[in-house]
Amino acid sequence: MTGAASGLGAATARDFAKHGARVICGDIDEKGAQEVAGEIGARAMYLDVAEPTPTEAAVREILESEGRIDILVNNAAVDFIRSATEMTLAKWDRVHHVNLRAPWLLSRAVLPHMIELGGGQIVNVSSTASKKGWANATAYAASKHGVMGLTQALHAEGREHGVRVMAVVAGGMRTNFFRTLDPPPPPENLQPPENVANCILFMVCQPAESVIHELIVTPMTETSYP
Numbered sequence: 001m002t003g004a005a006s007g008l009g010a011a012t013a014r015d016f017a018k019h020g021a022r023v024i025c026g027d028i029d030e031k032g033a034q035e036v037a038g039e040i041g042a043r044a045m046y047l048d049v050a051e052p053t054p055t056e057a058a059v060r061e062i063l064e065s066e067g068r069i070d071i072l073v074n075n076a077a078v079d080f081i082r083s084a085t086e087m088t089l090a091k092w093d094r095v096h097h098v099n100l101r102a103p104w105l106l107s108r109a110v111l112p113h114m115i116e117l118g119g120g121q122i123v124n125v126s127s128t129a130s131k132k133g134w135a136n137a138t139a140y141a142a143s144k145h146g147v148m149g150l151t152q153a154l155h156a157e158g159r160e161h162g163v164r165v166m167a168v169v170a171g172g173m174r175t176n177f178f179r180t181l182d183p184p185p186p187p188e189n190l191q192p193p194e195n196v197a198n199c200i201l202f203m204v205c206q207p208a209e210s211v212i213h214e215l216i217v218t219p220m221t222e223t224s225y226p
Helices: 007-018 030-040 052-066 089-117 138-161 193-204
Strands: 024-027 043-046 071-074 120-127 163-170 214-217
Touching: 007 024, 007 030, 007 071, 007 193, 024 030, 024 052, 030 043, 052 089, 071 089, 089 120, 089 138, 089 163, 120 138, 120 193, 138 163, 163 193, 193 214
Parallel strands: 024 043, 071 120, 120 163, 163 214
Antiparallel strands: none
């Protein structure tokens, strides 16, 4: 579980642990990941998914220590609220490295193992920004559109081996994701991350012969979709 120190990642980690999963909470916020892991009897790991070499090494270490990876949830994400002309190359790259390159890197690292196991599941956390772009979100919207294409292509490669690759398309949630907005969206216009976590759990609990390719879940007050 990437981005497991808070928000949707923490909520999903709690849900998975509650239903008997052995969870690895990965996050650049190691202290936060340790707090979540301690709460649910999981394991915490420092993980900056924007750094390819340590990220791939982390997957190898997990496979060596735990023996298997059945589910990968690519949840970590960042955004910088900037117009297209104000967005710097460094910030653009950071958004794409975390939001798009990291899910590919992690999926590439676990796919051979899942194929050897005869099955596995990868859930990529996307956004309504993948369906409808809005102003001051060029990097984020582009990255999340990429996540949807990545998800479809990976599933096409994995399905003959029993590997399901799915996307949850989440609308606004009551997390710290909007902390840089002034003012932030009213909490009553956002959904609890637990609602989306429940959807991720539902997706991975489907019978092996079925797959939920993508699931869109938004607050009733969502205005960015449809």
